[in-house]
Amino acid sequence: MSVQEETQTEGKIRITGSVLVVGNGAVGKSSVATMLQKYQSEIANSAEIIRSIRRTNNLEYEFLVSQIFQGQLEYSVVSQLLVPPGQKASQEGNAGRSFKQVMDIYKFHIKSIEVILLTYDLTSRESFNDLKFWLNAVDGFYNPATQFILVGTHLDQAEQSRAIPQSGIDKARQQIQNYYLKKMPDWRGSCLPVEVSNLGGDNLEELEFLIAKCILWSNGYIEESELLDSYDFLFSDDSLF
Ligand SMILES: Nc1nc2c(ncn2[C@@H]2O[C@H](COP(=O)(O)OP(=O)(O)OP(=O)(O)O)[C@@H](O)[C@H]2O)c(=O)[nH]1
Ligand SMILES: [Mg+2]
Numbered sequence: 001m002s003v004q005e006e007t008q009t010e011g012k013i014r015i016t017g018s019v020l021v022v023g024n025g026a027v028g029k030s031s032v033a034t035m036l037q038k039y040q041s042e043i044a045n046s047a048e049i050i051r052s053i054r055r056t057n058n059l060e061y062e063f064l065v066s067q068i069f070q071g072q073l074e075y076s077v078v079s080q081l082l083v084p085p086g087q088k089a090s091q092e093g094n095a096g097r098s099f100k101q102v103m104d105i106y107k108f109h110i111k112s113i114e115v116i117l118l119t120y121d122l123t124s125r126e127s128f129n130d131l132k133f134w135l136n137a138v139d140g141f142y143n144p145a146t147q148f149i150l151v152g153t154h155l156d157q158a159e160q161s162r163a164i165p166q167s168g169i170d171k172a173r174q175q176i177q178n179y180y181l182k183k184m185p186d187w188r189g190s191c192l193p194v195e196v197s198n199l200g201g202d203n204l205e206e207l208e209f210l211i212a213k214c215i216l217w218s219n220g221y222i223e224e225s226e227l228l229d230s231y232d233f234l235f236s237d238d239s240l241f
Contacts, residue, residue: 016078017215022134023119024127025086028153031198033062033081039204050198056085057096059106066212077212113141114218115211122152125163144184147214148191155197169193192231206234
């Protein structure tokens with residue numbers, strides 16, 4: 001399903017990459033994929049859109065096209081978002097398929113994953129603690145050039161009921177990096193944290209840009225320092241957004 005292709009159209013270099021979105025049920029994986037695609041045109045209807053999203057029981061698919069200027073070059077980055085269910089195991093009497101059941105069906109079609117979104121709900125400690133499960137669950141879907149983004153959703157509710165302090169996120173980021181470095185000593189990636197609201201649209205534009213940059217980095221079009229500079233710029237107070 002993932003094709004790393006480079007074609008040049010109208011002076012733009014076109015790159016395609018795959019993004020796997022994982023995390024517990026109801027953290028907002030389908031919502032983030034849907035809103036990343038729609039936020040510019042549909043932010044006024046975001047509540048209606050995310051409320052209408054049903055629990056995932058197959059592999060959902062969305063794609064984004066992002067224009068990225070880097071030095072003298074213009075890239076058109078196509079991000080294929082793959083969203084499996086958050087259900088961890090098949091349950092008796094439950095018609096919904098689990099993550100594993102769905103990935104077992106599709107794994108032979110997925111060539112490589114450039115970015116994994118480890119998704120949790122900022123107001124749910126359980127969804128954050130369960131990221132340990134998801135680190136293991138994605139085994140076999142990453143490679144030394146895969147980049148991880150730690151995505152906290154429900155930012156709109158975090159002021160009232162944030163369950164994970166900044167220090168916990170920093171610690172998790174470090175632990176995740178150490179975990180993958182131990183498993184893959186030649187891993188070139190890092191784990192970058194981002195907090196979004198699928199309801200209000202906060203940081204969705206930044207997340208889209210970051211995903212596109214990660215795909216460029218994963219395919220060797222930009223240096224790691226350029227990726228990290230972009231991250232610092234996007235999430236600093238000097239950011240243009
Ligand atoms: N307030 C708020 N609600 C959100 C946000 N993201 C998702 N939701 C709500 O959470 C519900 C669950 O979101 P989904 O996108 O279906 O969650 P999922 O992770 O895809 O869940 P599964 O398909 O069961 O694995 C949605 O219907 C939204 O109402 C957010 O950022 N803010
Ligand atoms: Mg879903």
